[in-house]
Amino acid sequence: MPSEQLPNIFELTPLDPKFREAPHQVLDDLRSQCPVYREPAAGTFILTRYADVRATVSDLEMWRDPLRAEAAAVFQRRLAETAVTGEPRAETTSILMLDDPDHARIRQPLARALYARVAKGRANVERIVDSALDRLENEPEFDLMSEFCVPIPIDVIAAILGVDHERLGEFRDWSEGVIQAVNPFRDAAQTEHMERSRAALxxxxxxxxxxxxxxxxxxxxxxxxxxxxxxxxxSDTELRINLSALLVGGNLTTTDLIGNAVRLLLTHPDELAKLQADPGIINAVVEETLRYDPPVDITSRIASRDIEVGGCPIKTSQSILVSLRGANRDPEMFSDPHRFDVSRKHHPHLAFGGGAHICIGAPLARMEAQVGISRLFNRFPNLRLVDPEEPPAWRMLPFFRGLQHLKVSAH
Ligand code: HEM
Known part of the structure; x- marks a missing residue:
C-alpha cells in the first residue's frame, strides 16, 4: 500500500480526532496493511504486531538514548533537544533514556529499594484511598479524575519518597510540568512549565x-x-533525576489506569457485575484494563545493529516506535481482542513495555489500581456515569491515553 495512505505520526496520537475516538480502527488497519511501517515524516519505524513489539522491547541490546538515533529520526531528535552537552549523560537524564552500563548501575539499586517500599506500603495506599473516598462521601456527583484518580498516585509516591504533606499541591503542579519531557509536540508555554517544574523539583x-x-x-x-x-x-544529581522520574513516570499513568478502568466497568455492566459478585477478581480487572486501554500507547528503542523485523531491514541507529496499544489488541495473540472481558485467563499484555526498561513502577501501579478500584466500588456500589451518552473526554497528550474528566454520581 502506498505510504501516503498510511497514517502519519500525528494521526497516531489523540491530537487527531479519528485516532482519539477510535484508535483501534487506525491501528488494526496499520497492522494488517503494514505492520513494520517506516513513517516518513518522523523518520521512525512503527511496529503494531504483538510478536514484533514483544521481541523488540525484550531485546536487551537495543538502545534507548535518543542521542543515538540517526538525524532523520525527528521524534527522537526533538526529545534529545533539551540534552545538556559537556556533562556525563547519566547526570542529565533519567534511566528512562539511559543505556547500559549507566542504566543498570542506577536502575538496579533503585528498583530494589522501591520494590521493598511497595511491598510494605499496602496499608499506606489503603489509608490514602480511604481518605480520598471520605472527602467524597457527601458529594452526590463529582469528577472522579480530579477528586480521586489524580490525587491518589501523587499522595502515594509522595509518601513513599518522604515528601512533606504540605508540599503536595506544588508537587502536583511540578509533576504535570515535568511530564512535558515526554511530549515531543509541546508548545512554548508547556516547555516553560516543564523547565520551571524541573528547577523547583x-x-x-x-x-x-x-x-x-x-x-x-x-x-x-x-x-x-x-x-x-x-x-x-x-551521585546526588543522578539520585535527584531518577527520584523525580518516579513522579514523572508514575503519576499521570496510574491516574489514567484507574480512570480508564472505572470508565470501562461503568460502561460494561456485565463485567462490573462479575467484580461485584467476586471481589477476588480485581487483579484480572486491572490486567484486562491494562491490555484493553493501556495508559501509555507507545515506547521506543533504537536499533543498536542492523536487524530484520518481519522481513524488513532496520539499520543501526534507526528509531523504532512500538505500539503497546496495537500489540495488546493483536488478534494473533488475543482472541476477540476488542472485547473487554475480565474473565480472560491469560494476560501477557505489554502495557508496561518489557526487557531492561520494563516499567519500574508496575508493582506500585498495580497495587494502587487494585486498592483504588476495589474500595471505590465498595464505598459506592451504585456508582454510575452522570451522562452515559456523553462521549469520553480523552486528554490530548500524544502517546498517553487518559480522561480529562469523568463525571460520576455516587448514589
Ligand atoms: C499504569 C501505570 C503505568 C504504566 C502504564 C507505565 C508504563 C510504562 C512504560 C510503557 C514504560 C517504558 C517501558 C519500556 O520502554 O519497555 C515505563 C517505564 C518507566 N516507568 Fe512506568 N508506567 C506506569 C506506572 C509507573 C509508576 C507508578 C512509576 C514510578 C513509581 C513509573 C516509573 C517508570 C520509570 C522510572 C520508567 C523507566 C524505566 C527504565 O527505563 O528502566 N511508572 N512505564
Whole structure:
C-alpha cells in the first residue's frame, strides 16, 4: 500500500480526532496493511504486531538514548533537544533514556529499594484511598479524575519518597510540568512549565537529600542516601533525576489506569457485575484494563545493529516506535481482542513495555489500581456515569491515553 495512505505520526496520537475516538480502527488497519511501517515524516519505524513489539522491547541490546538515533529520526531528535552537552549523560537524564552500563548501575539499586517500599506500603495506599473516598462521601456527583484518580498516585509516591504533606499541591503542579519531557509536540508555554517544574523539583530534592542524610527517616529518600553512604556509586544529581522520574513516570499513568478502568466497568455492566459478585477478581480487572486501554500507547528503542523485523531491514541507529496499544489488541495473540472481558485467563499484555526498561513502577501501579478500584466500588456500589451518552473526554497528550474528566454520581 502506498505510504501516503498510511497514517502519519500525528494521526497516531489523540491530537487527531479519528485516532482519539477510535484508535483501534487506525491501528488494526496499520497492522494488517503494514505492520513494520517506516513513517516518513518522523523518520521512525512503527511496529503494531504483538510478536514484533514483544521481541523488540525484550531485546536487551537495543538502545534507548535518543542521542543515538540517526538525524532523520525527528521524534527522537526533538526529545534529545533539551540534552545538556559537556556533562556525563547519566547526570542529565533519567534511566528512562539511559543505556547500559549507566542504566543498570542506577536502575538496579533503585528498583530494589522501591520494590521493598511497595511491598510494605499496602496499608499506606489503603489509608490514602480511604481518605480520598471520605472527602467524597457527601458529594452526590463529582469528577472522579480530579477528586480521586489524580490525587491518589501523587499522595502515594509522595509518601513513599518522604515528601512533606504540605508540599503536595506544588508537587502536583511540578509533576504535570515535568511530564512535558515526554511530549515531543509541546508548545512554548508547556516547555516553560516543564523547565520551571524541573528547577523547583531539583531544589526541593536537593534539600530533602541533605536533610535525610543528616537524619534518616523511614522513606525512599533515606534508603537511597543510606545506600550512597555505604558505597553505591551514584551521585546526588543522578539520585535527584531518577527520584523525580518516579513522579514523572508514575503519576499521570496510574491516574489514567484507574480512570480508564472505572470508565470501562461503568460502561460494561456485565463485567462490573462479575467484580461485584467476586471481589477476588480485581487483579484480572486491572490486567484486562491494562491490555484493553493501556495508559501509555507507545515506547521506543533504537536499533543498536542492523536487524530484520518481519522481513524488513532496520539499520543501526534507526528509531523504532512500538505500539503497546496495537500489540495488546493483536488478534494473533488475543482472541476477540476488542472485547473487554475480565474473565480472560491469560494476560501477557505489554502495557508496561518489557526487557531492561520494563516499567519500574508496575508493582506500585498495580497495587494502587487494585486498592483504588476495589474500595471505590465498595464505598459506592451504585456508582454510575452522570451522562452515559456523553462521549469520553480523552486528554490530548500524544502517546498517553487518559480522561480529562469523568463525571460520576455516587448514589
Ligand atoms: C499504569 C501505570 C503505568 C504504566 C502504564 C507505565 C508504563 C510504562 C512504560 C510503557 C514504560 C517504558 C517501558 C519500556 O520502554 O519497555 C515505563 C517505564 C518507566 N516507568 Fe512506568 N508506567 C506506569 C506506572 C509507573 C509508576 C507508578 C512509576 C514510578 C513509581 C513509573 C516509573 C517508570 C520509570 C522510572 C520508567 C523507566 C524505566 C527504565 O527505563 O528502566 N511508572 N512505564
Amino acid at each position: 531539583t531544589d526541593y530534592f536537593t534539600q530533602m537529600l541533605a536533610l535525610r542524610r543528616k537524619a534518616p527517616q523511614d522513606d525512599l529518600f533515606s534508603d537511597m542516601t543510606r545506600l550512597q553512604a555505604e558505597g553505591l556509586p551514584i
